[in-house]
Amino acid sequence: MLRLGKVDYLNVLPIYHAFSSRSVPLEAELVAGVPALLNQKFLAGELDITPISSIAYARQPEAGWVLPDISISADGEVESILLFLNCPVEELQGKTIAVTTSSATSVVLLKILMERYFHISCSYQPLQPNLSEMLAQYPAALLIGDDALLARENCKRPYVDLGFLWKEMTGLPMVYALWVIHRDYVQSKSHQIGSVVEAFQQSRRWGMNHRSEVIREARKICSLPTPLLERYFDTIRYDLDDSYRKAVEVFFDYAAQVKALPAPVKLKVWGVDG
Numbered sequence: 001m002l003r004l005g006k007v008d009y010l011n012v013l014p015i016y017h018a019f020s021s022r023s024v025p026l027e028a029e030l031v032a033g034v035p036a037l038l039n040q041k042f043l044a045g046e047l048d049i050t051p052i053s054s055i056a057y058a059r060q061p062e063a064g065w066v067l068p069d070i071s072i073s074a075d076g077e078v079e080s081i082l083l084f085l086n087c088p089v090e091e092l093q094g095k096t097i098a099v100t101t102s103s104a105t106s107v108v109l110l111k112i113l114m115e116r117y118f119h120i121s122c123s124y125q126p127l128q129p130n131l132s133e134m135l136a137q138y139p140a141a142l143l144i145g146d147d148a149l150l151a152r153e154n155c156k157r158p159y160v161d162l163g164f165l166w167k168e169m170t171g172l173p174m175v176y177a178l179w180v181i182h183r184d185y186v187q188s189k190s191h192q193i194g195s196v197v198e199a200f201q202q203s204r205r206w207g208m209n210h211r212s213e214v215i216r217e218a219r220k221i222c223s224l225p226t227p228l229l230e231r232y233f234d235t236i237r238y239d240l241d242d243s244y245r246k247a248v249e250v251f252f253d254y255a256a257q258v259k260a261l262p263a264p265v266k267l268k269v270w271g272v273d274g
C-alpha cells in the first residue's frame, strides 16, 4: 500500500481531511510527522509520497520527483513562520538565534533574510519548539506550523513574519513545502501515480468547497479561535503553477548564495519535466 506522509500541522488539513473522512478515496497508509521527520523518512526510503521541506528536495533532487499542482505556500504573510523577538532585529548582529528542530526550509529562509534583507550575520542553534525555553536562552526564536500559531496566540511576544519579509525582498510568493514521489516508487509503481495526482486534485477541491467542515475539524485538534483559522486557511496556498515554480527556484538561488545549498536547483515535476 502507498506509504503517504502528512505534515502534522493544521496547514495540510484542507488537503488531508478529504482523505481521512473518506470523502475522497485513497488507499494509503498515512504517516504523520513534523516536516524534519518527513524529510528524513522520505530520504531513507520509508515514504513513497509525502510533503517535504522545499529545501530538503533541493538538497537531494535525485531522490525523486515533485508531484504536480500542489505545495504549501503563501503569497506574503504566512502567519505560521514567525521569528519571535526579545530585542529589535537590528540588535541581533553577531548573536545566536534559536531555531525549531521541526523545520528545514524556514531555517534557510531566516538565514537568507538575515544576510540579504537585514544585512546581519548571526549563528543558529536548533532547539525543540518551546518558545519560553528558547527565549530564556536566546534573543530570538524561530517557530513554524501550529507551534507558531499557538505561541503567537498565547505568548503575545513581538515577532516578524518571514513570508511577509520574503515578499518585501523579492516580490514573490514563498513555497515552503513540496510533495515528492520517491524514485523507488516511480520505478515500481509509476502506473499508480496518475491516480494519486488525481486524488490530490480532488481532495484540494473538496477542502475548498467544505471550508466549514475543515474548520470544525481544526477546532477539534487545537484551541485556536475560528476567525484565526478562517484567515489561516485563506492565507496558505497550495499552488504550484509556473509563477510558484519560478518563486521556489529563486529561493534555491538565494539558498545557494548563502551557502545553504551547494548549487541552485530546478524542479523536476512529474508529468511536466519528462
Ligand SMILES: C=C(O[C@@H]1C=C(C(=O)O)C=C[C@H]1O)C(=O)O
Residues within 6 Å of the ligand: 007, 009, 011, 035, 052, 053, 054, 072, 078, 080, 081, 102, 103, 104, 105, 106, 107, 144, 145, 146, 176, 177
Ligand atoms: C507554512 C508552513 O509550511 C511548512 C514549513 C516547512 C519548513 O519550514 O521546513 C515544511 C513544511 C510545511 O509545514 C508551516 O509549517 O508553518
